[in-house]
Amino acid sequence: MIYLPNELSKISKNVISSNYLNLCLYETRKNDDYYEVLFDDYALVFINDGYKMIHTKKQDFTINKNEILFFTKGSYLIKDCVENNYYNSIIICFKESILIELIYKYKALLNSNFTTDEHIFKLNSNELLSSIFTSFLPCFSYKTNEDILKLKFEELFLALLYSKNNHSFLSFLKTIITNFKLSLYQIFSYCEQDFQSVNDMAKISNMSLTTFSKNFKQSFGISPKEWLDNKKFEKAKFLLEFSNKNITEICLEVGFNSPAWFISRYKKRYNKTPKQFQKSKNLYFLH
Template sequence: MQIPRDIIKNIKNFNFIGAKNYGFAHYKQSDKDFIKQEVFMQYNTLIFVLKGSKVIYHTNSHTTIREKEAIFVPKGKYILSDILDFKDKEYQSLLFFFSDFVLNSFTNKYHHLIQSTSKGDEDIFKIQMDSFLCALFESFIPLTQVANHTSLLSLKYEEIFLYLLQDTKNKASFLGFLNNFLETNTLNLGAFYIQNQEYCNVSDMANDAKMDNASFSRKFKDVLGISPKEWLDNKRFEKACFMLEFSSKNITQISQELGFNSPAWFIERFKKRFGITPKQFQKSKNLYFLSQN
C-alpha cells in the first residue's frame, strides 16, 4: 500500500510504512493552515491528531478533532482542513490506512463478538479517547524505523479494533460503524460455500451473485483478498489433491474431470504450485498406490 497522493501533495515532512493492506504515516506541517482541501481517501483511514486540529466536512456536516482526539473515516471524497497549533505553529497527526479486506477479515474472524445489527447514525466514527488508546496509537511511531514491520502492523491494527469492540465507551459506535461498512461492502458468498455447486468460471459465479463480471470481481477481491479466478483455481487444486490421495483414478482422468485443457497442462501447473508432480503426490499419499509397491 502507498500513501494516498492527495494526503501528501502539500506535506513536506512525513514518515510512512506500508504493507499489502495496511499503511501508517506520521506527518508534521508547520508552513501554514490548509483550509478546505478536497481529498479522495483511497482507503479507510483512522486519523489521530497530535498537535493542532483537523476539520472534516462530510454529508452536509463537519467534524472537528483536536489534540489527542481520533476519528474513523471510510474511504471516499472529503474536504479537509488542517489547523496549526496556536502555540507551536505546527500540525501533527498519525494516519492509519487500511483496506476493505482488513475490515472484512476482522469481522469474519470475530463474528461472534459482532452481534449487533444496528447501523451507525453517521458515516464517520469519532473515537472516545483514553490513555490506553493514546499510547496504542503512538506506539506505531517507532515502527517507521523497523525493517520487517508487516506482521507487526497487522497485529497492532487488530489490537485497535478489538479494544474498540470491547471498550464500553466505543463499542456501540464502533459496531454501528462496522455494520454500516458490512451493509455496503460485504458480498454475500454463502452460495459459494454452503451449496455444493461447482463453478466452471467467474461468469457463473457473477450470475449467481446477480452482478456483472467486473463489479463481482472487484467486490470478491475486496472481501477475500484474492480474485475469483484465483479462488476457483484454489478450489480446483484442493479437489485435485483430494482425488489424488483418495481415489484410484489416474492423472488423465483427474485432469479431465477437473476441466484442465490437457494432462500435460495439469501436471505443469500442479508442479509449479506444489513443487512435485501429481504422480509423485499420488504415490506418496494414496493408500491404493502405496499398496501396489
C-alpha cells in the same frame, strides 16, 4: 485534490506502505486552508498535537488532541489547525479486505443493535487506544515488515471493538456486511478456504466469472485475483520460514505454476527473493 493513500508521500516523508494498509506520520507548522481529500480506502486518524476540522454536506467535525476520527471511502474538506506552532497526526489507510477478515475473526463481538448511515465519525479514545496508536511511531525509525503491521492493526481493531460507547463503529461494521453483493456465508468461506483460482471461487458462488469478479471487487475493494495472490504469498512466506521444502515445491503447493514468476513477484513484494528469505529465517537453512 489529494488522493489517499496513493499520494501520502506528497504530504509526508514518513510513509510505510504494504499490501493491506498504509501508515503515515503527518506533521505541519502552518494553519492550512480547507483542502479536499479523497479517500480511496478506509482511514483512521489519531491526533497527537493540534486539531483537525472536517466539513461534510451534513455537518462539521472538530477532532482534538488524543481523539480518533474514522473515514469511510469518499471525499472530504479538511483543515489542519496547529497549536503551539505544530500539528501532528497518525494516518492509517487500510483495505476493505483486511477489515472483512477481522470482522469474521471477531464476529461474535458484533452484537450492536444500533444502525448508522454516517460516513465519518469520531471514535472514543482512551489510554489503551492512544498507546496503541503511538506504538506505531517506532515503525518509522526501524524497518517493519508487513506481518508486524497487520498484527498491530489487529490489536487496534480489537481495542476499538472493546472500547466503551463504540456503537457507531460496530454499526458501521455491520453496515458493511449488509451492503455486500456477496452473501455473508460466501465472504467468510473465502477467508477460510484455499482456492487455486478465481474460477473456483466463482463456481462456489454460482456466478459467471465476470459477475463474480465485479461483485467481489465491490465487496472487498480489490479484485479476486489480487486477493487470492495475497493469500498465496502469505502461505508461501509461512512455508519458506517453517518448512524444509524447496522453492519450486512451495511455488506449486500454494498454486503458482511458474517458479520464475513466483520468484520475481516475491522479490518485488518483499524486497528479497524466496531463497534469501528462506536462508535468513528458516532454521533448516541457518548454519
